[in-house]
Amino acid sequence: MDLHGRSLLKETDLTAGEFLHLVELGAALRQERRDGKRPLRLAGRNIALIFEKASTRTRSAFEVAAHDEGAHVTYLGPGESQLGYKESVKDTARVLGRMFDGIEYRGSAQRTVEALAAHAGVPVWNGLTDEWHPTQMLADILTMRDHSDKPLREVRYCYLGDGRNNTASSLLVTGALLGMDVRICAPEPLQPRAGVRSVARGLAGRSGARITVTADLGAAVAGADFLYTDVWLSMGEPESEWDERIDALLPYQVSADVIARTGNPAVKFMHCLPALHDTETAVGQMLYDKRGLRALEVTDEVFESPASIVFDQAANRLHTIKALMVATAGDLR
Secondary structure: OOOOOOEEOOOHHHHHHHHHHHHHHHHHHHHHOEEEEEEEOOOOOOEEEEEOOOHHHHHHHHHHHHOOOEEEEEEEEOOOOOEEOEEEEEHHHHHOOOOOOOOEEEHHHHHHHHHHHHHHHHOEEEEEEOOOOOOHHHHHHHHHHOOOOOHHHHOEEEEEOOOOOHHHHHHHHHHHHHOOEEEEEEOOOHHOOOOHHHHHHHHHHHHHOOEEEEHHHHHHHHHOOOEEEEOOOOOOHHHHHHHHHHHHHHHEEOOOOHHHOOOOOOEEEEOEEEOOOOOOOHOOOOHHHHHHOOOOOEOHHHHOOOEEEEHHHHHHHHHHHHHHHHHHHHHOO
């Protein structure tokens, strides 16, 4: 399947077949790495990594994947370029596109990554925006494939928490694209926006996916193969609004009771990380001091349980991001 020269800005840039091709390629490249093989399919390529937001997994995955395949990377962190400050996104894209063979962008505005792709003339990859998180989805589907014996179309997964955020939107649309059973469980004010639901319904009509958006936790998790959540305090909300968000979302915390309510002894827990599951972070300790909460979106009991596959999920960011770069900017001959 030829994806050379293509950008990935959101999940719907790919057909279901193209999406699954990248997932399978990620699995193959993961096995190659385990076998100690280094084909260097990105040899001689230069990759720009633009990060307007701090990152652990996305930056590490792009850098290690590029180095594994022989590419060089240039990291442009917050404040380290003139992007949007003294130089427009369009002009920056035309400069970088003449120097680099691919560009990754992680920041706030979806319009920024779209402008980069429109004017760079090289593949552009969305490492995260406020709207979509497509590289996370490639890793998530590979992780589900790894931890389920079912065909993907029979897999049932449920996201609990803030249904408006980028991860929830991407999970809803990805499940719809691939014909899966996807549920978004959130309080009504925090359920996916109308535009995202419309896209998902259109995709589901073609793929046969079953999509559910509900505030009813019991119905949402029943029979689920995977429970998924995300940090509640990640979208730049001022601290003055934290109490209101926490109060709204506490009924959707993934606890041992919620795991049991799936009725599935093999259910797995997923999280795109970082997670506020204990008091071993500055934010976690602050919330404990202020509200007596030892965890937010997931309890430590679940996070550290055998059901948790969050670190397999994190590791798969490397392999699927490598697949994306190799397929779109590398040499697969």
